[in-house]
Amino acid sequence: MLVPSSLSGRPSLRVGLGSLLLTTLVAAAACKPNNPPPETTANPPADDSETPDAPPTAERHPAVPADHPLHDRFEGTSFANACSADGDCKKGGCSSEVCSAEEGVITTCDVPLVSLPGGTECGCVEGQCQWWNESGDTLPPADTPPGTDCGGQPCAPPNECIEYYGIAGPSGPKFFACAIRCQPPKRSCPDGMHCVTIADGPGDVCQPDDEPS
Structure with missing residues (x-):
């Protein structure tokens, strides 16, 4: 007696082989190592907590030595001199030769025997209004x-x-x-x-x- 091909068992064999092949492929994929993430060239975000160093400030040298005969006149030692910023310091005197923290300083109008070096400014140095410059040049000696x-x-x-x-x-x-x-x-x-x-x-x-x- 002939058995129909649909009942012979061959289709079941083919289905079994297909299931085995699919299971093998899934297992192989699971064992394959993960690829590393792609490298990025983007710059890291800036750290806002870091601030750049402030630019260096010019070093200030007093222009009138304390032992100079004209120190008291140029530095206005008889006037208020305490300061915390350059804006506290004023030029005064008949020839604007006095640097102090006081407004309206009056001096006699005789011509000083010597002149301050070029580039000298009246400003706040170590908490006192003083004549200063960056070069370190000082008031010449007075004869x-x-x-x-x-x-x-x-x-x-x-x-x-x-x-x-x-x-x-x-x-x-x-x-x-x-x-x-x-x-x-x-x-x-x-x-x-x-x-x-x-x-x-x-x-x-x-x-x-x-x-x-």
Whole structure:
């Protein structure tokens, strides 16, 4: 008796072989090592917690040595000098030769014997208003002519050294002015000068005609 091919068992054999092959492929894939992740060339995110170092600041050298005969005049040691920033420091005096923390400093209008080196500025150095520069150059030595030392500045005739107190009176610092005394409006002043009154200062003294009264 003939058995139909659909009942012979061959189709079942083919199905069994197919299942075995599929199982083998799945097992092989499971055993294959994972590929490493692709390398990236993107830059890592910036760390906002890190800040770059501040640029170096210029080193400041005092321009007027403490032992210079004109130190007190240029540095205004009789005036307020404490500071925390350059904006606290002011230039004052008749020739803007004084560096201090005080507004409206008044000095006599005699010409200083020496000049500050080029590039010198009035600013805050170590908590004090001082003349300074980056080069380290200092005020040249002053050849003091014969005369009286007047608060750190030379004073020779016809000028005289005038001592006085400021607005604070005797309880405040003492000031010095090398000037010619006079009586308003012009008496006793040399040619080219006029008599002015400096309140809370040396009083009636002669000043050059080209200087404001």
